[in-house]
Amino acid sequence: MSPSSNGAAWRSLRSAAIALVVSAVSLVAACGGGGSGNDAAANNGGGSPSSPSASSGPSQQPIAATAANTVPVTVNAGLTGQLPNIPTVSVTLCVAGTSNCTTVNNVQVDTASFGLRLLASALPASFANALPATAAAGGGTLAECTAFADGYTWGSVRTADVKLGGETASNIPIQLIGDLAASSTPQACANIGAAQDTVQDLGANGILGVGVAPTDCGVSCTTASGSNYFACPNGTNCAITPAAIAQQVANPVPHFATDNNGVILQMAPVSNSGAPSATGTLVFGIGTQSNNAMTGAQTLATDQWGNVTATFNNTALKAAFLDSGSNGLFFVDSALPQCGGNLGSFYCPSQTQSLSATLTARGGATATASFNVANAQSLLGNGNNYAANNLAGEFGSATSLDLGLPFFYGRYVYYGIDQTASGGKAPFVAF
Structure with a gap:
């Protein structure tokens, strides 16, 4: 695990040669975030079982990365031509x-x-x-x-x-x-x-x-x-x-001198069948400029590493986190078949599944996180897709939910910096 016991996940697919041949995923834990050891949320229900009908997904478009407090984000074949959702x-x-x-x-x-x-x-x-x-x-x-x-x-x-x-x-x-x-x-x-x-x-x-x-x-x-x-x-x-x-x-x-209280990661929506590339914008500051107002978002106070708790499939989970550094959605669901072979513990359902979890903040506020899970072989098997909004698998702890980059497509995801050391706001995430 990470130097603190609160390691955030950073996952990547490794390929034997090119994107056509994808190996089992490996979890990489970076300092902070991830399994916090907090008590599980005391929520009843809160999380749907697998459903054979896939939702259309969110459709927010990123703003143009033209202002000083923005940088463009790219997902494509990258430096190795082997890793999706980076x-x-x-x-x-x-x-x-x-x-x-x-x-x-x-x-x-x-x-x-x-x-x-x-x-x-x-x-x-x-x-x-x-x-x-x-x-x-x-x-x-x-x-x-x-x-x-x-x-x-x-x-x-x-x-x-x-x-x-x-x-x-x-x-x-x-x-x-x-x-x-x-x-x-x-x-x-x-x-x-x-x-x-x-x-x-x-x-x-x-x-x-x-x-x-x-x-x-x-x-x-x-x-x-x-x-x-x-x-x-x-x-x-x-x-x-x-x-x-x-x-x-x-x-x-x-x-930063200004725009220093948080970030917004805005990723363009992609097709449910995957795409060769995707774009987005990383925006600095929340409510500091005309281009970074937070409106209509579900807001959750987190621990110091960005963790909340969750309920998924009627099971209380100790940690859930929104992690652009994970290239898939990672959780345990015994109802979903794993791909096996080169795709290891990635999920390969015969039909795309529509799932949801209830996230619970520090203080008890809740939000619903909805996402789809598609067949990983169908998404990645042609070797052309490097952006997928429904790539998921079983990896890591059975008591955690890692909402990786697939969750970000078509969404604005906000991260409020922990300012409590200077008497400021506590950390939060929102989407």
């Missing part, structure tokens, strides 16, 4: 306070993790070397091991100006994945699984975590016993170390 944006990095900048394309938008993590290989070597390394409290370079269910990312913490559209987060900590020697990897990190330090592993050049938390670990990492940060003298002999909140990999959004 939403990406371009991110510009600058050596803090200078005009020495570079733009990294194909960075995955993840609304259930927090902070920017880029493959060192996606940056010019001279630029990467120019980014100042963060000093650990006990001396040496500060590095982080971010745990995933099928592996880990390992790399140093650097500082940089992060530019998204017309917004800038100045001099914030980011992670460079794979910039340290493999031999420096702590055993505790290596025990998790394989290193996720290449484009083939990640399916993107990095991960942009813009969920509700301001940093990727929070108070738990300020003590060595709860930390996933390491001090690496001369880049070697790395030992676990506490990391002050100001040193932790930071969500860029709260560091």
